[in-house]
Amino acid sequence: MSRDFHSKKPIFKQIKEEIEDQILDDRLQEGDKAPSTNELVAFYKVNHLTIAKGVTELVEEEILFKKRGVGMFVSEKAKEKLIAKRRRVFAEEHITEFLREAEKLHISEEELISLIREKKGRLYNDYEN
Numbered sequence: 001m002s003r004d005f006h007s008k009k010p011i012f013k014q015i016k017e018e019i020e021d022q023i024l025d026d027r028l029q030e031g032d033k034a035p036s037t038n039e040l041v042a043f044y045k046v047n048h049l050t051i052a053k054g055v056t057e058l059v060e061e062e063i064l065f066k067k068r069g070v071g072m073f074v075s076e077k078a079k080e081k082l083i084a085k086r087r088r089v090f091a092e093e094h095i096t097e098f099l100r101e102a103e104k105l106h107i108s109e110e111e112l113i114s115l116i117r118e119k120k121g122r123l124y125n126d127y128e129n
Contacts, residue, residue: 011046016054020063020082023074030079034064034072061085 005011019035022028035043040051055072058064063078075081102112 011044012050012054012057015040015044015046015051016057019054019058020086023063023078024082024086026079028074030074030076032074034074036071 005014009017019028028034037048037051037055040055041048044051055064059066059072061081062075063081064072065075066072107115
């Protein structure tokens with residue numbers, strides 16, 4: 001987990017996304033006990049209500065579920081739900097804007113594909129080095 005917050009998003013959303021990231025990269029898996037609100041408060045050093053707001057959203061989205069008196073756990077199919085949600089958000093927030101900008105710059109579909117492949121290749125090379 002990271003304690004570094006930036007001002008672009010509310011802190012509760014950043015904490016929520018950190019928990020989602022743990023599920024997406026398998027640090028938390030289906031059925032695993034999630035960190036308690038008190039553990040998150042102690043780790044992040046933020047107000048209890050801030051943590052509760054992020055956790056409540058995860059429960060409402062059925063990513064986490066509560067067992068009364070025991071704690072919170074990662075729901076069945078949580079990872080699949082998160083992938084589907086993030087793909088929708090990615091397409092809406094990033095791809096749409098990307099395509100609009102490409103259109104303004106008169107970049108063809110072939111050029112876009114070439115640029116993506118080039119950047120993807122560099123990204124993988126950076127990971128290997």
